[in-house]
Amino acid sequence: MPARAAAPPPPDTRRRGFRRAGRRAAATTGARHCAAPNRTALHRTALPPERSEIAVSSSGTTVDDSCLDALQELKSRREINTVVYRLDEPLATVVVESKSNLTHEEMLESLPANEPRFVLYDLHFAAADGARRRDLVMIFWIPDGALPAHKLAYASTHRVLRDALDGIQVDVRATTLSALAYDELASQAV
Template sequence: MLTTLANSPEIPRPLGGVGDVTGSALCYKPHRPRLRQRENTITSEVTVEDDCISAYWELKAKRDVNTVICRLDDGFTTCRVERLGNLTPDELVLTLPANEPRLAFYDLPFATVDGTRQSQVLLVSWLPEKATSQSRAAYSQALCALVDKLDGSELSIRAREVADLAYDRLASHARAGKQTGDSVDGIDSATTPGGPGLALPET
C-alpha cells in the first residue's frame, strides 16, 4: 500500500523517503493517520498482571526464585511473567533476547567494601539497541506501571547491551544503591521513568 501511494503521480514523494516522519515538514497526508496510530500504541496504558507482583514478593521472600522475567503481549498492553528461575548473572544474560526488550527482577548477591555479604533486588530494564523504537517506548511505559505497584526497595537499572549486565558492573551499582538505603533515595530519579533509578554509564 505504501509503495502504491508513494508511486502515485497525484501524490508527491516526501523528501525524507516513504517512512520518514522526522525530517521534512512536507510529509504528505496519507502518512498522518499511520503516525497517529503508532503514537497511540506507544502511549496507551499498560496493565500489569497480578502474577508480576506476586512473583516479585516471592523473590523478596527468598523462596524458590532469584529471577523473574516479564514481557509485554504482542499488543504492548499487558505485562505478565514470562519466566521464573534461579539464574546466575551469566544465565540471565543468555536468557534475555538479543532484539526484544524485557523487564526483569533479579536478586543480586554481592559483597560490600568491608566484605559483608548482602543482596539487592534489581529491576532490570533491558532495552537492546536492536529492538524497535516502538517496543522500547512500550517497555518504558510498562516500567512506569510496574514501579507504581512496588514497595520502592528495588534498584532500577537500564541496560542496552550485554556489557551493561556484567556481574562486576551490577555489583558496583548495587553497592552504590545500598549506600543510600533500600529506597535508593538520592539517585537521580530522572534516569528511570516513573521512579528512582540508576542509569548505567555509556560505554
Template structure:
C-alpha cells in the same frame, strides 16, 4: 501526548512472583514481557535460586525489550552477606522502536507495582548490565 502507560495492565502473577523473590527468596530472577495485544505485563521466565547471573543474562532476548528483576547476593567489605534487588529495563538497540517506546513509557508504572526494588539499571547492550556493573551498583 496521551500517556500510553495508563492503559498498561499488570498481571497479578507479576506481583506474586516478585513478592516470592523478595520475601521467600525462592527465585533468583524474573523476566517480564509486555503482551502488546492485551496491553499487559506478564511473567515470561522465572529463574530458580540455583541459577547464575549468566543464566539470567542469557534469558534476555538479543533483539526484544524486557523488564527484569534480579536478586543479587554479595558480601560487603565488612564481610556481611547482603542482597539487593535490581530492576533492569532491557531495551537493545536492535529492538523495534515501537517496542522501545512502549517499554519506556510503561516502566515507571510497572516498577511502582513492585515494592522493594533497590537499584535500577537501563541497558541497551549486555555490557551495560555486566556482573561488574551489578557489583559496582550494589555496594
C-alpha cells in the same frame, strides 16, 4: 525633578496565568511542560497516590496480578532468584514470562537479543567492607536492535511497573550486555 513615566499596565494574566500554573504543576508532579499546555496531561500525571497504585500507564498498559505474586515469591522463597517480565502481544499488559533460579551468566543468556524485557534479579554480592549483601535489582533491558514501537511501549511502562513492584533497591537501564556485568551491577548496588 522630572516626572516619571507611568508604569505600563499589567499584562493580561488570564492566558499566561494558566501557563505559569502549568509549569508549577509540572515541576511538582514530574510532568513535562509543553509549549501548549494540556490540561489532560497535567491532570493525568497529578493523580493521587492511591490511583497510581492501580498500575495503569498513560498509554493504557496495565500490570497483571501475576507480576505482583511473582515478586512476593521472589522475596519470600529461595527457589527463584530471577523473574522476567514482558508485555503481551498487543503490548497492553505486563505479564510474567519466567520465574527461575539462574546464575548471573544464565540470566544474561536468557535475555533476547532484539526484544525488550523487565527483569527482577536477586543480586548477592560483597560490599566494600566485606559484608555480604543482597539487593533486589530491576533491569530494564532495551537492546538497540528492538523495534521502535516495542522500545516506546516498554519505556512508557517502565515507571508503572517500577511503582507497582515495591522493595526494588537498584534500577538499571541497559542496552548492552556489558552494562549488566556482575561487577557493574554490584557497583551500582553499593
